[in-house]
Amino acid sequence: MSRQSAGTAFAALLRRDFLLAYRRRAELLQPLVFLLVVTTLFPLGVGPSPQLLANIAPGVIWISALLATVLSLDSLFRSDYEDGTLEQMVLSGQSLALIALSRTVAHWLVAGLPIVLLSPLLALWMNLPEEGMSILIKSLVIGTPVLSLIGAIGGALTVSLKRGGQLLSLLVFPLYVPLLILATSAVSSSVAGLPYTGQLGLMFAGLIAALTLAPFATAAALKLSLS
Amino acid sequence: MSRQSAGTAFAALLRRDFLLAYRRRAELLQPLVFLLVVTTLFPLGVGPSPQLLANIAPGVIWISALLATVLSLDSLFRSDYEDGTLEQMVLSGQSLALIALSRTVAHWLVAGLPIVLLSPLLALWMNLPEEGMSILIKSLVIGTPVLSLIGAIGGALTVSLKRGGQLLSLLVFPLYVPLLILATSAVSSSVAGLPYTGQLGLMFAGLIAALTLAPFATAAALKLSLS
Amino acid sequence: MLSISDLCFERYFERVFEPVSFDLSAGSLLLVTGSNGCGKTTLLRLLAGLLEASEGEIHSREHPLYAGHNPAIKDDLSVEENIRFWMKFMGTRETNTGTELCQQVIEEIGLTPVALQEGRTLSAGQRKRCSLARLLFCDEALWLLDEPYSNLDREGIVMLDRILKTHLDAGGACIMTTHGSLRPEGFELQECHLISGREKYSGTAA
């Protein structure tokens, strides 16, 4: 049996994901625009007072990022599941954790990274004081990969269900709570002139932990969904 | 040809939808739990100060309602589209607008009504002053059907696309903006002791308009998606 | 019952199949044959009204019954509930839409053992049978069947031929596609061999 080396398979998968993303490049903009639209709803919903907006800015931006991520999670494994690709991948004998990791990396690159890139604009809109800006970006850089990694577990668990969308959000939002708290408190602290490295450090520790554990949980969930 | 009378077909469709909802009755709770979870994110994101929360309460509750609705819209026509039911319905010669209306009614009953029923709890959580409560409920009673009606157009337009979820939110959120503004301003006005009947009146007019026009737009969109 | 002349359909400004013409009278069966990808499904969807022809005309006074690859079965409803819904929604030949008719249909199509099973759990052949159940209660005179034999076992094929026979004898008509390996037996039939637009120029089989 000519089992392909893990590296080549991983590369092939990543390549395919980029090709797919490129084919549907119009869709790449969707998480961004979603983020913009949701963030716009807040000034409309709570009123335009700059002081109030500045107060809630870190929370709103992070919550919008959570929502955008969760919305894109549902399709993380779904299309591969529905057309039988996942089945074939599992049967190919390649490590499922590696497949999960590769999909997660691709997901972060097309759904997480854009959020990071867009955040300065959102911060500007929401009147976030300038001292908070760089911490906001840092928190997103560390935090969005964790969102993808943890979210992938939920995506894998619900992939065999017809309407996984809302269930998925129910599963992953509670798991996102610590991240949301740490990130927003880091930003608020920096705005208030308080130390914030503690929070960022914890988030980083979370990233390392998620990176080592989440792919295996995702793999287990995928295996389960296929049976 | 024994074309079935429109009334019987409408009734059969509604009956089927309730049966489906009953079969997956565990899923009926999902919009509710989603609403609870999303609303919980806000205190976590913006901090627990009761004064701040009371300020943003109407906006947050309404925005959560919008999000819950939009998330459930994606499945409004999708399953019927994917398994070929929609095709057969169109071919059956029944009025497509009637089919659309029936699906919308079912959607409101399982996704909109629960939001209305849950809103007092959310208001309590978010420290909304008691004067605002009844107006919040009224605004939701008038507003959520409009959300379903307008949302159905978006759902029908995106039904043939693989990953319609985020596109859908882009299409419908802008349409929801007037509703959001009217509703939240009605609630805030009532809390501040200002008149609010104007806003509710406008919302009601919107409901009437949506009820007469939206089903036809939805039908046109469905027709388009099928070709 | 149905007559089409020089019908063809373009996709990306290219003909999917070469123009076809035929007349179909009551009581007859037309078999649309052709190799994979020559446009049989496309032709059937045109006739059903799901696509619009780019040239040619369809003359028909009938509202057809179309049964394609997509079975229109709800995953969460049982076989019985699925069939009952379609009976209510589309109307039936008999005025009675009650339980007996539904039971009878299920019996006849051979799904009695799985009548209470959910749609999602059906095997490929059971799924096909369930989607063909419509043929037993609908009143339409013109049937458009897209590869009705696929996934059916021998018994199922015999059953389908019997249903078809009854329909034709009662003055109905049917257009059926097949790629040639499975065909109705014991029928007088017209055949329409489709030629893919591509084939004509390139000379290779698609």
Place this chain on the structure above:
Amino acid sequence: MLSISDLCFERYFERVFEPVSFDLSAGSLLLVTGSNGCGKTTLLRLLAGLLEASEGEIHSREHPLYAGHNPAIKDDLSVEENIRFWMKFMGTRETNTGTELCQQVIEEIGLTPVALQEGRTLSAGQRKRCSLARLLFCDEALWLLDEPYSNLDREGIVMLDRILKTHLDAGGACIMTTHGSLRPEGFELQECHLISGREKYSGTAA
């Protein structure tokens, strides 16, 4: 190559099919037959390792190649890109995974005219061919094919038989399901007739 003894599978704590046992040696073809819903697909998925047997054992030293109803074709990629991806991901018989091999596979499976077309636009038969393309470059000795003939035209059936012949002659083995109306021709074959668990008790065909 593969031997199973008293294998059976439970769903909802009930047997799907009665226990089966067989031995498969290199170079032989096993046909799993049975009526619709008797559990053929389930058996194949068990053998592939996608499901877990509730009783009995599977002895096999081979990593099988499974081709089921679900074609594993990405809608947004062209036929060529699809095949190329699987060649990279699974590895190929030859060391060369380049363009020529891919072209050759596409040619052999009869998809040259649609090589650049997107997966979503394929007809039922083209889709089937694309999913069977894997047989041409994979190295696995044991093939599990679930109704490989369905949706193929005559030419496609001949082609598949030819591919199968080559595989068996080279010492491979194959297990194939069919409901009996389409079967491989010109092969020596073992047959395994599945009996559904339900049938056994009720005595009716499922």
Place this chain on the structure above:
Amino acid sequence: MNRLYLFFHKTGSPPWFYRFSGYLIPWLWVTFVVLTAIGLYLGLVRAPADYQQGESVRIMYLHVPAAWMSMMIYGLMAVWGFIALVWRIRIMEVLIISSAPVGAAFTIIALITGSLWGRPTWGTYWVWDARLTSELVLLFLYFGVIALYNAFDEPRKAARAASLMAIVGAINLPIIHYSVLWWNTLHQGSSIGSSGSSIHPSMLWPLLIMAIACKFFYGANLLSRSRLRLLRQDHRKRWVQELLSEES
């Protein structure tokens, strides 16, 4: 050895569990009733009312045990989930999914009694205090497990998915707890820290007795539910048929 092991767990276990739990359940119920009677008597009649909170302090005898149970049950679910996933033991799958509703119920009781208690003491039903918030998140985790289980058709697959979710949730639970704790103190200072004022023995005893009674309730309830679930799942199996014919 391995075959024996598999045989034991796949076929031997459910009937054995059924019989064993049948002996145990009555005793659990009896102990629960006795303990509850004593606890309630001590708590509601004998224990003094609080000099600050008055009679409302008696909510404590329900609130605190329920809160403790809510956390303990989630932890147990994670343990069983782990065993179910790794060793594929069916009884564990049944236990985990029978526990979830009980745990969720205790969580809801803790939330409701806490809210009712909060009204007289804090003047409001709800504040975003750290402990309250993490209890709420715990409720969502329970909901997630239950919803996930219900979303699948095949019971064994569903149970394994729920197990995985329970484990992931359990890893996160302490993290959530500490982050929430920290979040609140950071923003607000501990305005409502219900810091353990060293409780007087006359209040401590009924509390402890009630806490133990709750554990017996859980045990009895869990075993009864699991038996019922096993019966329903296996109603076509031989051991159930034999059981039925024995009893009739």
